[in-house]
Amino acid sequence: MSDIAPTEPLAIFPDPPPPLLAQTLDLAGYPWKAVSNAAVAIQQEPVDGWAGAVISAEADPEAAFGICRALRKRDAPVDRVLLLITGSQLSELELREDLFDDFCLSPFHPQELEARLHHLFFRTGRTTGPEIVEYGALILNLETYQAAFGNVPLDLTYMEYELLKFLVTHPAKVFTREQLLSRVWGYEYYGGARTVDVHVRRLRAKLGEEHAGLIQTVRSVGYRFGQTRGAISR
Amino acid sequence: MTSQSPVDYVLHTVEERGLKFVRLWFTDVLGSLKGFAITPAELEGALEEGMTFDGSAIDGYTRVQESDMIAVPDPNTFDIVPGRGDDSPVARMFCDIRHLSGEPFSGDPRHVLKRNLDRASAKGFTFFAGPEIEYFYFRSETEPIPLDNAGFFDLAHTGIANELRKRTILALEAMGIPVEYSFHENGPSQHEIDLRYSDALSMADNVQTFRTVVKQIANELGVHATFMPKPIAGAFGSGMHTHLSLFEEDVNAFHDPGDPHGLSKIGKGFVAGLLHHAREITAVTNQTVNSYKRLIEGYEAPTYICWARNNESALVRVPTPRRGKESSTRVEFRSPDPACNPYLAFSVMLAAGLAGIEEGYELAPEATNNIFEMSKDQREAQGIASLPQSLAEAVDVMEGSSLVAEALGEHVFDYFIRNKRAEWDSYKEQVTTWEVDRYLGSL
Numbered sequence: 001m002s003d004i005a006p007t008e009p010l011a012i013f014p015d016p017p018p019p020l021l022a023q024t025l026d027l028a029g030y031p032w033k034a035v036s037n038a039a040v041a042i043q044q045e046p047v048d049g050w051a052g053a054v055i056s057a058e059a060d061p062e063a064a065f066g067i068c069r070a071l072r073k074r075d076a077p078v079d080r081v082l083l084l085i086t087g088s089q090l091s092e093l094e095l096r097e098d099l100f101d102d103f104c105l106s107p108f109h110p111q112e113l114e115a116r117l118h119h120l121f122f123r124t125g126r127t128t129g130p131e132i133v134e135y136g137a138l139i140l141n142l143e144t145y146q147a148a149f150g151n152v153p154l155d156l157t158y159m160e161y162e163l164l165k166f167l168v169t170h171p172a173k174v175f176t177r178e179q180l181l182s183r184v185w186g187y188e189y190y191g192g193a194r195t196v197d198v199h200v201r202r203l204r205a206k207l208g209e210e211h212a213g214l215i216q217t218v219r220s221v222g223y224r225f226g227q228t229r230g231a232i233s234r
Numbered sequence: 235m236t237s238q239s240p241v242d243y244v245l246h247t248v249e250e251r252g253l254k255f256v257r258l259w260f261t262d263v264l265g266s267l268k269g270f271a272i273t274p275a276e277l278e279g280a281l282e283e284g285m286t287f288d289g290s291a292i293d294g295y296t297r298v299q300e301s302d303m304i305a306v307p308d309p310n311t312f313d314i315v316p317g318r319g320d321d322s323p324v325a326r327m328f329c330d331i332r333h334l335s336g337e338p339f340s341g342d343p344r345h346v347l348k349r350n351l352d353r354a355s356a357k358g359f360t361f362f363a364g365p366e367i368e369y370f371y372f373r374s375e376t377e378p379i380p381l382d383n384a385g386f387f388d389l390a391h392t393g394i395a396n397e398l399r400k401r402t403i404l405a406l407e408a409m410g411i412p413v414e415y416s417f418h419e420n421g422p423s424q425h426e427i428d429l430r431y432s433d434a435l436s437m438a439d440n441v442q443t444f445r446t447v448v449k450q451i452a453n454e455l456g457v458h459a460t461f462m463p464k465p466i467a468g469a470f471g472s473g474m475h476t477h478l479s480l481f482e483e484d485v486n487a488f489h490d491p492g493d494p495h496g497l498s499k500i501g502k503g504f505v506a507g508l509l510h511h512a513r514e515i516t517a518v519t520n521q522t523v524n525s526y527k528r529l530i531e532g533y534e535a536p537t538y539i540c541w542a543r544n545n546e547s548a549l550v551r552v553p554t555p556r557r558g559k560e561s562s563t564r565v566e567f568r569s570p571d572p573a574c575n576p577y578l579a580f581s582v583m584l585a586a587g588l589a590g591i592e593e594g595y596e597l598a599p600e601a602t603n604n605i606f607e608m609s610k611d612q613r614e615a616q617g618i619a620s621l622p623q624s625l626a627e628a629v630d631v632m633e634g635s636s637l638v639a640e641a642l643g644e645h646v647f648d649y650f651i652r653n654k655r656a657e658w659d660s661y662k663e664q665v666t667t668w669e670v671d672r673y674l675g676s677l
């Protein structure tokens with residue numbers, strides 16, 4: 001396996017890592033370095049970047065997703081992020097698909113973990129084009145943070161862009177304000193769910209009359225993006 | 235590699251959109267918007283370290299000997315100002331002002347508001363504000379000649395005024411400033427635009443953007459927009475009634491379903507605080523000599539310190555929320571005018587309201603209509619005070635207020651009082667047309 005293993009270390013969470021995880025990585029020939037939180041993961045990053053990350057969400061899911069977010073939500077995201085989670089945490093993965101590349105159920109089988117890592121590294125080198133998300137005439141370029149209707153650029157603030165990106169990448173699903181707050185703003189935001197309403201209203205204003213209806217209010221639940229049938233109100 | 239996403243977003247957007255300039259905006263102590271433009275080449279450094287500028291050039295900032303300050307743009311406020319015609323778009327960001335050492339500058343109104351919001355947030359409150367801003371369009375900036383004489387809700391024959399308002403609202407919405415209502419107000423050529431509530435810091439930024447957009451669009455069509463509180467004697471003045479609420483997480487802290495008026499203990503304390511400190515904060519919410527020409531009887535402007543659920547002359551109005559809309563419970567503070575510094579005005583309103591909650595002030599009974607028919611003596615006998623009658627009186631009351639001193643901080647408090655005394659002294663020297671008309675012939 002070591003033919004494919006990187007020279008740069010993987011970031012591992014938590015610090016210290018579970019002994020079986022450390023042992024599995026050592027045996028498979030992956031260099032690693034344990035990090036205790038998102039700030040450390042950024043500070044201690046090698047000059048050429050982490051080769052990848054194995055993040056266990058078992059003990060402290062909030063810190064684990066915080067690290068994933070720090071490694072992914074930036075200019076040069078870490079490409080190979082593997083999550084270790086328990087069966088009861090599977091629902092936590094929903095709507096966080098962009099924070100990891102693969103996951104492995106814990107307690108894990110060392111051979112399975114190794115195989116999954118191998119697969120992630122096998123994919124290395126395959127470059128993908130700019131990430132474009134389209135919904136009707138609405139186009140989001142995730143690489144350059146630009147949104148447009150056809151050729152007409154949409155001028156957004158950072159949080160408006162993040163909210164729109166989240167909604168466009170999860171069309172037709174209803175989200176509560178709390179879900180949007182935790183997924184778009186992250187846990188650290190203290191302003192309360194009322195903030196979501198304020199931003200939705202702003203985003204609708206910018207979408208303009210013609211497209212404001214793309215974000216629908218679902219009474220006493222929350223918001224949904226996209227065209228749907230059924231009882232909706234704006 | 236440290237990397238913050240809002241900064242990346244700003245850098246990418248400036249490059250992708252081919253923006254040639256980014257304007258950095260900040261506010262002086264009296265509420266005027268100041269700023270300078272930087273090029274994309276300077277942007278990354280500005281976001282990291284801020285831009286040095288001469289603070290002695292800004293009203294109420296520093297004296298010459300300690301003049302260098304840093305403007306640090308807040309990337310979360312980055313937005314594109316819609317271009318005029320074929321002009322390429324320009325972006326703007328609001329800045330926080332710091333000393334060269336990196337310490338926040340206590341004379342920066344945005345910092346003053348942040349400090350007050352932090353105090354509220356330490357108690358678990360988020361403060362929301364929604365202003366209704368009135369203003370006039372005139373044919374020029376030298377004389378208050380109205381564009382039309384249409385009355386309230388009169389949509390006919392309003393030609394250019396309608397075009398102005400339509401363009402203004404489109405520009406505001408395009409800048410992410412949602413508009414609730416807009417209609418023709420009572421005065422000739424007077425208009426009102428209500429902004430949908432937002433957290434108070436964003437709203438203060440929005441008010442600054444709003445005043446700029448309104449004036450700019452008026453200018454493009456060859457007319458003058460003014461936020462002067464009382465431009466025409468005998469006509470209605472321009473106010474900035476501000477709807478206020480506190481939220482604890484996503485729950486409106488002013489709402490209590492068990493109360494006959496739907497107002498919680500916190501809500502009542504907040505109203506009591508506004509009333510208790512109203513005289514002290516008036517210099518800040520109504521900061522010009524002219525402001526007090528609006529605060530007179532007969533034009534729906536508040537003059538007495540009282541509250542009511544539905545009275546256009548009460549200082550604080552507590553609208554009854556519609557059933558099912560309990561989260562919209564709020565109180566409307568009706569004295570502020572649109573010539574105020576929104577950062578400082580929101581700061582003192584919040585401080586007064588919080589004091590009422592913390593000190594447990596008792597809320598006086600709701601004002602009944604006959605309050606407005608009583609004589610001054612009768613009102614005083616009932617303990618109903620009046621708002622200050624002039625800028626001079628307002629500044630005197632403010633000077634004795636530890637609440638305002640604490641809310642504004644020493645630097646702003648001292649500068650404000652000095653500046654407003656000087657404004658009053660300059661006004662005192664004037665002999666007005668009213669005096670000439672009244673006395674010249676008869677005396």
